[in-house]
Amino acid sequence: MPLTLPDLPFPKNALAPYLSDRTLEFHHDKHHKAYVDNANKLLAGTELDKEDAETIIKKVAGDPSKAAIFNNVAQAWNHSFYWNCLKPKAGGRPTGQIAQKIDADFGSYEKFAEELKNAGITQFGSGWAWLVLKNGKLEITKTLNADTPIAHGINPLLTVDVWEHAYYLDYQNRRPDYLQAVIDNLINWDFVNSRL
Ligand code: MN
Numbered sequence: 001m002p003l004t005l006p007d008l009p010f011p012k013n014a015l016a017p018y019l020s021d022r023t024l025e026f027h028h029d030k031h032h033k034a035y036v037d038n039a040n041k042l043l044a045g046t047e048l049d050k051e052d053a054e055t056i057i058k059k060v061a062g063d064p065s066k067a068a069i070f071n072n073v074a075q076a077w078n079h080s081f082y083w084n085c086l087k088p089k090a091g092g093r094p095t096g097q098i099a100q101k102i103d104a105d106f107g108s109y110e111k112f113a114e115e116l117k118n119a120g121i122t123q124f125g126s127g128w129a130w131l132v133l134k135n136g137k138l139e140i141t142k143t144l145n146a147d148t149p150i151a152h153g154i155n156p157l158l159t160v161d162v163w164e165h166a167y168y169l170d171y172q173n174r175r176p177d178y179l180q181a182v183i184d185n186l187i188n189w190d191f192v193n194s195r196l
Helices: 021-043 053-060 064-084 097-106 109-122 175-185 189-195
Strands: 127-134 137-144 155-161
Touching (some): 021 064, 109 127, 109 155, 109 175, 155 189
8 A cells, every 4th residue: 555644743632722633533534534545546556556645646747537546645645744734832933944034035924924824815715825945935835626736846845724624613614714823823843944
């Protein structure tokens, strides 16, 4: 089996009150698990089943006949990445190298936070908001459904899942409040610095 469901890097109740244990139970144990299981079913017996997720994503991106594989493998990868971007008692102003890079490329932390939140709010339907490193410069991007910067050869540093399943139990339709809570309280800057 090429893909696995990683354990959450924190206890399920550790992100409350910003994300409840119920949200994490459904999001990790049901949604993320389904992407992993579906991907493995689709990959079984194909020439891709010994490859890692990033390689598969790059190989099948843009091929309509492999859309189901792309969607499930990219979602499996995106979710594993997303869990690493979250941490209890975190978020707010970064420290380390990323702090200086944000000031240099966005002008200020406030500008960065506003752009990230706005990308998440304006992603119509399901998708992801990202901080990426492109040609040596930080940028905010957003992707639709399963799409991921990895598929475009761009290095992601941070993501926020804006599919409704990521926040609906805790925030219902208030996606901006979810984004603000993640930005202020949950961003794992240690992980972002490790990606830089
Ligand atoms: Mn999700």
